[in-house]
Amino acid sequence: MTEAEKPIAAAAAPERGRLSRFGRWVWSWAVPGLGMFNESYYIFSVGNVKPIWTEQYPACWKEGVGCNSSFLHALNYSQVAGLCAGMLALGLIVDRIGRKWGSVTTALIMFIAGVLLTAADGPSAHTVFAFLTAAQALFGFGCGGEFPVAAASASERAESSDKLRSKRGQTTVLVFAMQGWGNILNLAVLLFFLGVQGQTGPQYSFRALSITWRMQYALGLLPIIFMLVYRVSYLKESSVWQEQRRLKLEGKLGDKQSEKRESRRKLLLLLRHYWHRLLGTALGWFAWDFYYYGNKLFQSEFINVIHPGSTLVPLLEYNLLNSSVALFGYYFAAFTIDKLWMGRRRMQIAGFAVVFVLFLACGVAFYPLTSSAQALQGFQAMYYISSVFAQFVNATTFLLASELFPTENRGMAHGISAAVGKLGALSADIIMGQVDDRMKFILSAAAGALGVFVTLAFIPEITALDLKEGDMRWEAIKRGEAKTYAGEAVNPANLSCIAAGQVGGPVMQL
Numbered sequence: 001m002t003e004a005e006k007p008i009a010a011a012a013a014p015e016r017g018r019l020s021r022f023g024r025w026v027w028s029w030a031v032p033g034l035g036m037f038n039e040s041y042y043i044f045s046v047g048n049v050k051p052i053w054t055e056q057y058p059a060c061w062k063e064g065v066g067c068n069s070s071f072l073h074a075l076n077y078s079q080v081a082g083l084c085a086g087m088l089a090l091g092l093i094v095d096r097i098g099r100k101w102g103s104v105t106t107a108l109i110m111f112i113a114g115v116l117l118t119a120a121d122g123p124s125a126h127t128v129f130a131f132l133t134a135a136q137a138l139f140g141f142g143c144g145g146e147f148p149v150a151a152a153s154a155s156e157r158a159e160s161s162d163k164l165r166s167k168r169g170q171t172t173v174l175v176f177a178m179q180g181w182g183n184i185l186n187l188a189v190l191l192f193f194l195g196v197q198g199q200t201g202p203q204y205s206f207r208a209l210s211i212t213w214r215m216q217y218a219l220g221l222l223p224i225i226f227m228l229v230y231r232v233s234y235l236k237e238s239s240v241w242q243e244q245r246r247l248k249l250e251g252k253l254g255d256k257q258s259e260k261r262e263s264r265r266k267l268l269l270l271l272r273h274y275w276h277r278l279l280g281t282a283l284g285w286f287a288w289d290f291y292y293y294g295n296k297l298f299q300s301e302f303i304n305v306i307h308p309g310s311t312l313v314p315l316l317e318y319n320l321l322n323s324s325v326a327l328f329g330y331y332f333a334a335f336t337i338d339k340l341w342m343g344r345r346r347m348q349i350a351g352f353a354v355v356f357v358l359f360l361a362c363g364v365a366f367y368p369l370t371s372s373a374q375a376l377q378g379f380q381a382m383y384y385i386s387s388v389f390a391q392f393v394n395a396t397t398f399l400l401a402s403e404l405f406p407t408e409n410r411g412m413a414h415g416i417s418a419a420v421g422k423l424g425a426l427s428a429d430i431i432m433g434q435v436d437d438r439m440k441f442i443l444s445a446a447a448g449a450l451g452v453f454v455t456l457a458f459i460p461e462i463t464a465l466d467l468k469e470g471d472m473r474w475e476a477i478k479r480g481e482a483k484t485y486a487g488e489a490v491n492p493a494n495l496s497c498i499a500a501g502q503v504g505g506p507v508m509q510l
Contacts, residue, residue, distance in 0.1 A: 029171065032154060033178030034227040035103070035146035038110055040182030041220045042117070042139055043083075046075055048187055048319060049213045051312050052194075053129075056209040060125040067126055073433060078133045080293075080426040082140025084419040090145025091415015094152065095408065098245070099238040100231065102149045102411070107228040109142025114224055118217040144422070148414035150175055151402035155410070155467065156240035169337035169344065169463065172402060173395045177330035180391070184327065187320040189216045194313060201311045244407045244471070269477055270409050276498060278413060280458025281401040284348065285421030287451035288393045291355060291444045294428030325384045329391025337395065343463035344396050344403075348455045351392030356448030358386045363442035393451065397421065403462060406474035460496040465489065 053061055060067035086106075094102030116135035122128045154172040157164065164171050193212040199205065271278070336342045362369065362382055369379040397417075405413035424447075432440050469489040476485040488494060 029174035030178065031227075031230060032150065032157075033175040034223050035106060035110075035143075035150050036176055037178040037182040037185075038114075038220065038224055038227070039143045039146055040179040041186045041223075042110075042114065042182075042217070043079060043143060044183045045186050045216065045220075046079065046136070048183075048190060048316065049216075051315050052190070052209050052213050055204045055312055056206055057125040057128075060129070066124060067129065069433075071126070072129065073429065074133050075129065075136060076429045077426065078137035079140045080422050080429065082137040083144035083425075084422045086141035086144025087147055087415040087419040087422065088144075089141075089415075091148035091411045091413075091418070094145070094149050094411040094415075099149060099153045099156070099241055099411075100235050102145065103153065103231045103235060104228070106142045106145040106149055107224060107231055109145070110139055111221065111224045111228055113139035113142060114217060114221045118214055118221070144418070145415075147398070147418045148402075148411040151398055151414050152241075152410045153238055155399075155402040156238040156407065165466070167338055168403070168467070169399055170334050172399050173330070173334040173337055176395055176398050177327075177334055179394075180323065180327040180330045183323045184320065186216060186220070187316055187323060189219055191313065191316050191320065194316075200313050204312070240407055266408075266478065270405075270413070273477055273482065274405060274413070276458050276496060277404040277460070278416065280454055280496065281397070281404060281413070281417040282420035283454045284393075284451055284459065285397045285401065285417050286424035286427075287352070287447045287454060288397050289421040289424035290428045291359075291447040291451075292390065292394060293422075293425030294432050294440070294444060294447075322384060322387055326387040326391055329388040330395065332388070333392050333395040337399070338463060340463060343461050344400055345455060345459050345461040345463075347392045348396040348400070348459065349452055351389050351394075351396070352448045352451030352455060354389035354448075355386055355393070356445050356452060358382045358389075358445075359441045359448060360445035363438055363445055366438040366441060400459060403467060404460070404470075406471050407467070408471075408474065457498050458496050460494055462494050465494045 050061075057067075059065040061072065086109075090102060090106060093105070097105075113135050117132065117139065120128055120131040120135060122131055151172060154175045155168060157171065190212060193215050194200070194208075197205070197208040197211065199208050199212070333347060337344060337347055362379060369375050401414040401417040402410060428443075432443065435443065465488055469487050472487060473482075473485045473489040476482055
């Protein structure tokens with residue numbers, strides 16, 4: 001190497017080092033986040049594909065021939081039912097079999113359901129959508145289990161690393177942010193296949209539309225396959241869970257009857273000492289999913305309000321724009337949630353408050369805002385701004401349910417909270433399907449108001465609290481020494497408003 005070449009080589013090496021570090025950083029959250037990516041890609045696809053199905057099966061969707069409204073709504077019901085069942089069942093199992101094999105189980109179920117969604121067929125529209133309904137329920141079950149698995153794994157990975165401990169929230173939210181990419185890619189794939197087949201309207205080919213929605217399901221199988229192979233071959237078990245498992249096995253009482261009694265005792269202790277937190281995470285998630293899934297399931301209706309008369313392709317393009325705008329909210333949340341000036345609690349309150357104000361304004365001033373093209377621009381701005389701030393709550397509900405409970409019960413508590421949240425989604429599907437567009441905005445605003453109240457009352461600020469302190473308190477509770485624990489986990493600064501204002505010691509504290 002000549003003297004002239006040496007400075008060039010010296011300058012290139014750090015550049016390659018920076019790129020390598022950046023690649024490892026992206027890998028650290030993108031691969032664990034594939035479950036959330038697939039959740040969004042498949043679950044939200046119902047709202048994205050509905051306009052395609054409406055054009056492909058107009059007799060079914062527009063005229064109700066052979067497909068009444070209750071039957072078509074079953075597509076949404078089956079998803080939510082599957083999600084709830086998966087969150088509860090797999091949330092409990094993952095605390096028993098571990099984070100790795102819980103992750104493998106969810107990926108395998110999603111793969112089987114994805115194949116069934118791609119292959120859904122039959123002699124009539126009714127048969128096709130009955131097939132899709134069953135497959136959606138199965139996918140929802142696997143996907144529901146991904147919530148407690150991914151949240152617990154990400155939090156525990158950060159807890160076990162000195163480097164990541166101060167970035168615990170960022171680590172978990174970056175994993176969760178893959179949800180935003182899943183919805184964007186789903187819409188992009190649909191638009192791509194419509195475009196290459198010349199399906200830009202106003203006339204559509206039955207075969208081309210069928211290829212479009214089937215191919216978007218088929219392509220979604222690729223990341224699921226990668227995720228399944230990676231988890232079986234390379235994923236390591238959570239060291240935090242392994243340590244808790246070791247302590248649990250050392251303390252076993254021997255016979256199964258005694259072990260069952262001990263399990264019931266621990267559950268009662270959890271409810272006695274953490275019921276406020278469980279109520280806060282569950283009700284907060286309920287309010288959030290009422291707003292969020294209500295918007296996703298009826299996204300076409302919301303966009304039609306903002307852009308009246310949109311045909312298939314423009315409708316999908318506006319959905320893509322809205323999802324892209326929302327992506328900014330995910331990453332703003334990720335990079336500020338560990339800052340003491342923001343934190344989990346303030347972020348959740350801010351997100352719910354903005355949703356409340358903007359959607360209340362949209363609902364109260366609905367008719368003036370939709371009366372002219374100029375007024376609709378303001379309506380559109382408020383709707384898209386709400387999509388950014390809404391991701392604050394999307395991130396915090398997922399994160400808080402993984403941080404507010406002991407490691408031993410983290411998966412179960414997260415699963416319960418998420419399942420109650422999906423009851424909010426189910427309620428939104430039932431209620432919003434019965435009201436006009438103006439009332440949809442007002443109901444969404446009401447969900448925001450409920451979220452603000454629940455967060456203020458029941459959610460503590462634990463941004464600066466080491467999760468190991470929570471486990472130390474839990475061990476003291478199990479030994480019957482709850483009142484003797486005086487660590488940071490019961491510091492008033494780390495308690496909710498209700499807990500901090502109560503008298504009577506740690507038993508009633510959060």
